[in-house]
Amino acid sequence: MKHILIIGGGIIGLSTAYYASRRGHRVTxxxxxxxxxxxxxxGNAGYITPSHFIPLAAPGAVRLAxxxxxxxxxPFYVRPRLSAELLSWGWRFWRASTPRRVERAAPLLAEINLxxxxxxxxxxxxxxDFGLQKNGLLIVVRSDRALEEExxxxxxxxxxxxxxEIVDAKGVAAMEPEIRMSIAGAAFYPRDACFAPATLMGSMxxxxxxxxxxxxWDTNVTGWRLGNDRVEAVRTSRGDLSADEYVVSGGSWSPSIVRGLKLKLPMQGGKGYSLTLPHPPHKSKRAIILGEARVAVTPLGEGIRFGGTMEIAGLQERVNPARVRGIVKAVVRYFPxxxxxxxxxxxxxxxxxxCSPxxxxxxxRFARYANxxxxxxxxxMGMSLGPITGxxxxxxxxxxxPSIDIGMLSPDRYA
Ligand SMILES: Cc1cc2nc3c(=O)[nH]c(=O)nc-3n(C[C@H](O)[C@H](O)[C@H](O)COP(=O)(O)OP(=O)(O)OC[C@H]3O[C@@H](n4cnc5c(N)ncnc54)[C@H](O)[C@@H]3O)c2cc1C
Known part of the structure; x- marks a missing residue:
């Protein structure tokens, strides 16, 4: 039995804690x-997404961006800024957006999502106790061309x-009788599922x-105490904490957490927004993606949530009204x-x-440190992939x- 210290209490940190403790480890x-x-x-969309087997870095993504x-x-916005980190992330994203890489990544993404x-x-x-709904995902699109792509x-x-399967507009109307849609048709992925994310976090x-x-709680990791090839302790706002193993699950802040460790963990925070209507005029039965607009719709009990946009603009704690407007306009376009x-x-x-590049x-594990x-x-895909990551x-x-080959997921792949 080891003592495992996990940095970050998001879905990935909590899932890792859960499965490590099930194996008998002591976990903090x-x-x-x-x-x-x-x-x-x-506040995300809470999708479990076997359908998302094509990574973000895919052919055509840079042109579209x-x-x-x-x-x-x-739906996607990069705020141009003079940042060496952003430039090198963008370069790596572009290098990864090839058909060959997507061909290699897709089976793994499908396998880990399933x-x-x-x-x-x-x-x-x-x-x-977290409202798991296993009734599939509809990706609805407005143009015939987008339907061909789907x-x-x-x-x-x-x-x-x-x-x-591909479903025409009439078929979608039969599947979702409560929401009138202005669409050409949809792709339906019956194995996808969804849940209420905040409820899941409480349950975990x-x-x-x-x-x-x-x-x-309320404990900020600020640095590290190192031995030869090992971590001896993390420095925190409440003093040093020691364990046998350390796991960095700090989401978009992970690169700043490992600063000073001579590791390369390229990452950008892709800011997204969601709007939750507690009593909407109409409700969908299942998860729906508004395809061209990249907006995710989630039924949540009596309510409905619309989430979307990807804004690469640093970790700024401020709402950009234009991005929120983009979501609202998309909803009205698809759901008249x-x-x-x-x-x-x-x-x-x-x-x-x-977002990795x-x-x-x-x-x-990192090769540079034993623990x-x-x-x-x-x-x-963090919600979808939480349990398998854990x-x-x-x-x-x-x-x-590991029970699945995770060679492609090595944290040293940019070292
Ligand atoms: C609009 C939107 C919709 C989405 N919809 C879906 C979806 O439908 N399905 C899906 O799978 N994913 C979805 N996602 C993505 C998903 O939400 C993320 O992938 C996931 O939440 C990331 O989890 P995490 O644990 O890695 O990071 P986080 O949840 O960000 O957790 C990281 C934690 O680390 C903590 N932390 C950071 N720095 C420190 C430090 N120095 N010391 C201590 N603690 C620290 C933070 O406080 C935070 O709690 C969506 C995201 C958005 C924005």
Whole structure:
């Protein structure tokens, strides 16, 4: 049995804590916030996404991003700034956006998403307290051209053994009778699922407390005490903390956490927003993505959540009204019975998706230190991949070969 110290109490930190403690390790989670709102794991769309097997860095992504940069209300925006980190991240993103890399990454992304879904099903079987809804995902699109592209992606899904079907507008109306849509059709992924993210976070915290996991809340990790090839302790705002193993799960702040350790962990925070209507005029039955607008729609009990936009503009704690407007305008375009007035008085939530340049997370040990690992960089899939990341990390921390080959996820791949 080891003592494992996990930095970051987001979905990835809590999932790693859960599976490490199930293997009999003593676990401490160190979190600078209070586990109610910090980080990205609370107000997101809560999708479990086997359908998302194409990484963010894919052919055409750079061209699309450059086009969208001219429009502040577009789904993706990079604020041009003179930053060596941003330039080198962009260069690596571009290098990763090749058909060959996507071909290599897609089967792994499909495999880990499906494995994570199975673990969520296990968690729900233990205690069904986070609103798991297993009724699939519709990606609805407005143009025939986009529908053709979705048909092509559905073909790729079939090749990976993933069910996917193309549905015409009439078929979608039959599946979602309560929401009128102005669309050409949709791709339907029956294996996708969704849940209420903040409820899941509360459930994970409860499960960890029951297992005796220790939490150090309001504790900011500020540096490291190093031995020869080992970490001896983390320095925190409440003094030094020692353990046998250390895991960096600080989301978009992970690069600043490892500063001074001579490691390369390139990452940009991809800021996204969500708007939750507690009593919407209309409600969907299942998760729906507004395809061209990249807006995610999640049914949440009586309410509905709309989440979207990816803004690479540093870790600025400020709401950009143009990005929020972009989401509202998209909703009204796809769902003509909604109006901008439905969103009046709704407070936008935002979070920073931890984005690695190649769209794959960092999972595993660093070669430079015998007892330091990373579990971070999950971008738009952190909720989906939380449990499988936790399980794989628990194997790494127990010095066992991981049950899925995670060579492509090495945190040393940019060293
Ligand atoms: C609008 C939107 C919609 C999304 N929808 C989905 C979705 O449908 N499905 C999906 O899978 N993903 C989705 N995501 C992405 C998902 O939310 C993230 O991938 C995930 O939350 C990242 O989890 P994390 O644990 O890595 O990081 P975080 O949740 O950000 O947690 C990191 C934690 O580390 C703590 N921390 C940082 N620095 C320190 C320090 N120095 N000391 C101590 N603690 C520290 C932070 O306070 C924070 O709590 C969405 C994101 C957004 C913005």
């Amino acid at each position: 989670v160190v979190e600078r916030g209070d586990a109610t709102h910090d980080g990205c794991s609370f 450059l086009r969208w940069m001219k429009d502040p209300e577009s 494995a994570s879904l199975a673990l969520y099903e296990e968690l729900a079987a233990e205690a069904d 048909a092509h992606v559905a073909e790729l899904a079939h090749r990976l053994g993933m069910p996917a 915290k409860r499960r960890l407390e029951e297992r005796g996991v220790q939490f150090a 019975d909604f109006t901008a007035d439905d969103f009046r008085g709704v407070d936008p939530w935002y979070g920073f998706r931890p 190649d769209g794959l997370p960092y999972v595993g 330091l690992s990373a579990a971070t960089g999950h971008a738009m 399980k794989l990390m628990s194997e790494v921390l127990s010095d066992e070969p």
